[in-house]
Amino acid sequence: MNNAKEEFQKLVNEGQPVGEVIAVHKFFVKVKGLHPISVQSLVLFDDGTQGYVRATNSEYVSIFSMGPTPVLVGAVVVKYSERLVTPVGEGLIGRVISPLGVPLDDKGPLKATSTWPIFNVAPAIHEREVLNELLETGVAMVDSLFPIVKGQRLAIIGDMKGGKTTLATQVGMYQKNSDAVVIYTLIAKRQGDIDELVTTLEKNGSLSKSIVIATTIFDSLVTSYLAPYVACAIGEYFWQEKDRDAVVIYDDLTSHAQIYREISLISGTNPGRDSYPGDIFYIHSSLLERAGKLHRNHKTLTALPVVLAGGGDVTAFLPTNIISITDGQWILDSEVFKEGFRPAVSSSLSVTRVGGRGHTNRQKDVAGRIQRALSAYRQALEYSHFGAELSTVTMNDLRIGTILKAVLNQLPGEAYPLLAQQLLIETILDSTADTKLPDISELKAQALMHSEGISSSLSYEDVLALFKKQYGVKG
Structure with missing residues (x-):
């Protein structure tokens, strides 16, 4: 905390823009002053809490506080950096961290060597390459019938307790035999679920090639909202800077959408279908389109978003949104699951639009x-x-x-x-x-x-x- 206050005073002394908190509603903060500042800039409150700029206008700046407790009216805030970034580096491999880069595994401080923008822009079309290299999963039902190629975006959709997380974990663990880095994103999960995943990865020997980014149901909504973007940014670092394949598992985007809906309603955004804001499609498309294969190094970033289909209804709003963004989906059928078949992938509903390119004749x-x-x-x-x-x-x-x-x-x-x-x-x-x-x-x-x-x-x-x-x- 003392270091944060020293950093705050240092920024003020450097002449960075300063403002005063005039209104607080949970994590949504209005600040007078602070100009000039741009959207998605990182700010620091005088109590050491971080936040990022959601919107600006001539009267005030809207900020999302990322701290566990609300800031106070009258608090002073200073601009910290122009862009929201996350620590990256080889030292993150094998670690369990929060989206803010705080270690959660009692293994000491992170050994980050650089930073990477959280809301990065996806590579342009001319920078990409055709996907044609099979990503082996070790699961016969998937590899034989609905294969996935490196760089593909493939959704895992199913009802509650249908094996979605288990299948995603199986795919991730099988990559321990390759050079790929696997990043697991657990969004607003129970602490027991996080501990179970970490224990499974340790027993399998996969944690040494994995990074786990986790938030619990008790963490700040803003922190949970940022989790998949942080995971994608870390994956991009290994993909674009270290020339390594990366696989990012988002578990799950349904919880992420619900969190964003709550954030938007609190901040006064007009609700749309199912009370979701109008840009709900954009927040997921801008995330998933960052996956792909680069022409300059022939390396890939593969995205596996997990989506809940309540009651097995894959025609609901969120599942159809994700289906329209991704390059295929593994649909997990509750009836198949009840019959004892694992993984309960539906052979009639599942499809892979580009995975066949990885198969020989x-x-x-x-x-x-x-x-x-x-x-x-x-x-x-x-x-x-x-x-x-x-x-x-x-x-x-x-x-x-x-x-x-x-x-x-x-x-x-x-x-x-x-x-x-x-x-x-x-x-x-x-x-x-x-x-x-x-x-x-x-x-x-x-x-x-x-x-x-x-x-x-x-x-x-x-x-x-x-x-x-x-x-x-x-x-």
């Missing part, structure tokens, strides 16, 4: 065969309910569909490389009623072992032939 062909096999399975399942005698073809559709669903069913923490997934799926699709396959866990273990033998001297086709021969599968 062979992988695209296999994806098509999976979709046809699952469709035939659902149809055969309907026929089986009538109790009539089933044809040989229908029985085979039921058999293949049952095995496929068992293979695509993965518990949290269970991950398989892409080649192991392909060995499994192609073997099952080419099997017949006479094929003697082992139980699923043994089959997965064998596929994983065989995939490790694929090298320049032993091609995928050679290993696939050996794997099929082991179980008497032809083709």
Whole structure:
């Protein structure tokens, strides 16, 4: 606190613009004076609290206070910097921090080496490159049917307790085998949820390549509002300055939208649909469009926004907003979840608009065969309910569909490389009623072992032939 007061006095002595607080409503502060100053400038109150400029006019300046307690009328405020920035650097990796850069993990002060603007402008079209490199997730249902490429913006949408956070965490943890930095953004979560994620990352060994930015339900609304922008800014630093791939998980943008709605209503903004302000679409589009792939270094920033669809209604206002911004979505179905299938990704509602570019022609062909096999399975399942005698073809559709669903069913923490997934799926699709396959866990273990033998001297086709021969599968 003493350091903050010393910094305040130093800024005043330097002749920075100064103003006086004339009105306070929770975190919304009106200040007389402080001109000249621009929107999104950072300011410092005389008690050490920081804030940023929301709007300016000739009579007063509107400021959002970022402190845990309201500032007092009559307090003095001084301009701190022209832009709202966040500390960045390699020292943030492996840390749990707040959006204001305060450590939350008892590992000492942050070793930041630079700063980066929180509300940065997205790269222009001529600076970007076509997305075509697959981002492996270790989840067969995703990698095979609804792949994501590096630099893509893909939403994870579903009802409460449907596995959205679990799937996002699975994707993030699998990146520990790459050079990518994964940034988890937890917006207005319970402290228990934050602790659970950090513990999971530590056990998996992923925290050493991750950054967790978290706010709880008790933190300032303004701080929670800034959280995804801070996460994106840190991701941009590694992407654009350090030439590393970055993956940013926003969990979740529904809470973020509700926080922004409350902030806007308190600050006097006219409400629109569902009481959200008119710029609710812009605050998310300006955030997500910052993802992509740069032409100059061929590195990427991938965005995975998590969105709540209450009651499974993906046609609601917020889900449709995010769907129209992103390049695809994984829809998690509550009915599929109740059946015990994990992750509960709906094969009929989910779509990836650019993810197919990361697939080879062979992988695209296999994806098509999976979709046809699952469709035939659902149809055969309907026929089986009538109790009539089933044809040989229908029985085979039921058999293949049952095995496929068992293979695509993965518990949290269970991950398989892409080649192991392909060995499994192609073997099952080419099997017949006479094929003697082992139980699923043994089959997965064998596929994983065989995939490790694929090298320049032993091609995928050679290993696939050996794997099929082991179980008497032809083709």
